Amino acid sequence: MIELVNHLEIYKILPKTNCRECRLPTCLAFAVAAMKHDKKLSDCPYLAKDVLESHRVRGAKAESSDDDYLAAMKVLQQKAAGLDLGQRAEIVGGQYADGRLTMRVLGKNFYVEDSGFVASQCHTNYWLAVPILNYVLSSAGREPVGEWLPLRDLKHGGEDWWRLFGQRCEKPLKKLVDEYTGLMELIIDIFDGRPAPDQFNSDLAVIIHPLPKLPLLICYWQSEEGMESSLNLFFDRSAEQNLIIDSIYTLCTGLVIMFEKIARTHGK
Ligand code: SF4
Incomplete structure (x- = not known):
């Protein structure tokens, strides 16, 4: 971990485009704000995941710490514990029996218990548990309408989130598929995905269901004739009615973490 001890060191790792996405007028102003801990490095959507993971501002609390997620989980669990899960089951596309709501998540059973606790057939990471509870x-309970949109076109927040989403979800996933094209097949096998040929003229396309009424389309275009490969994620038009956009972002970030682990395990 590289510790950044003054604003000039922070400035060096910034893109220096003064794009204002962080709501400050310049990258230098951002660097000064980050040094004072008024901004987090992750507030610049153009800092890549590996840069964020390898740099820290002196005195700053580690970002994305377990504590933050545990605190978020606790609040959500308390809210879920006050719900009539039997009544919610039909709305969210699950079944309720024996004090717990069962839902299919990525082809596996996930359970939300009356206490608000989330459990699953497989290992649950916080990144999935938080969106599951928010869902x-x-x-x-909107049924998908079959119209695929990029995150940017989701009405309530797509414009605010798409750059960060591109940096933290689509870009690392594209890199993974570039290095290990078999990953798309593994996603089909492991997560009960289904191939989706002819979607947006992509070379590889897969539909998975991270939540019962929230399908996700992953499209990958191979590099050709000097053009770089690309990858985009698409959401059903109904997505935001089933999950708030910051949880859609968290969910996809969690998926990328899972896919990274799978690629590593299967010898990327
Ligand atoms: S968002 Fe990043 S690149 Fe854009 S002005 Fe802020 S610090 Fe600079």
Whole structure:
């Protein structure tokens, strides 16, 4: 971990485009704010994940710490514990029996117990548990309409989130598939995905269901004739009615972490 001890060191790792996405007028102003801990490095959507993971501002609390997630989980669990899960089951596309709501998540059973505790057939990471609880708490239960949109086109927040989403979800996933094209097949095998040929003229496309009423389309275009490869994630038009956008972001970040582990395990 590299410790950044003054604002000039922070400035050096910034893109220096003064794009204002961080709501400050310049990258230098951002560096000064980050040094004072008024901004986090992750507030610049153009800092890549590996840069964020390898740099820290002196005195700053580690970002994305377990404590933050545990605190978020605790609040959500308390809210879920006050719900009538039997009544929510039909809305969210699950079944309720024996004091717990069962839902299919990525082809596996996940359980939300009356206490608000989330359990699963496989290892659950916080990144999935938080969106699962948000989904159970607030999904409107809209059925997917079959119209795929990039995150940017989701009405309530897509514009605010798409750059960060591109940096932290689509870009690392593209890199993974570049290095290990078999990953798309593994996603189909492990997560009960289904191939989706002819979607947006992509070379590889897979649909998975991270939540019962929240399908996700992953499209990958191979590099050709000097053009770089690319990868985009698409959401059903109904997505935001079933999950708030910051949880959609968290969910996809969690998926990328899972896919990274799978690629490592299967010898990327
Ligand atoms: S978002 Fe990043 S690149 Fe854009 S002005 Fe802020 S610090 Fe600079």
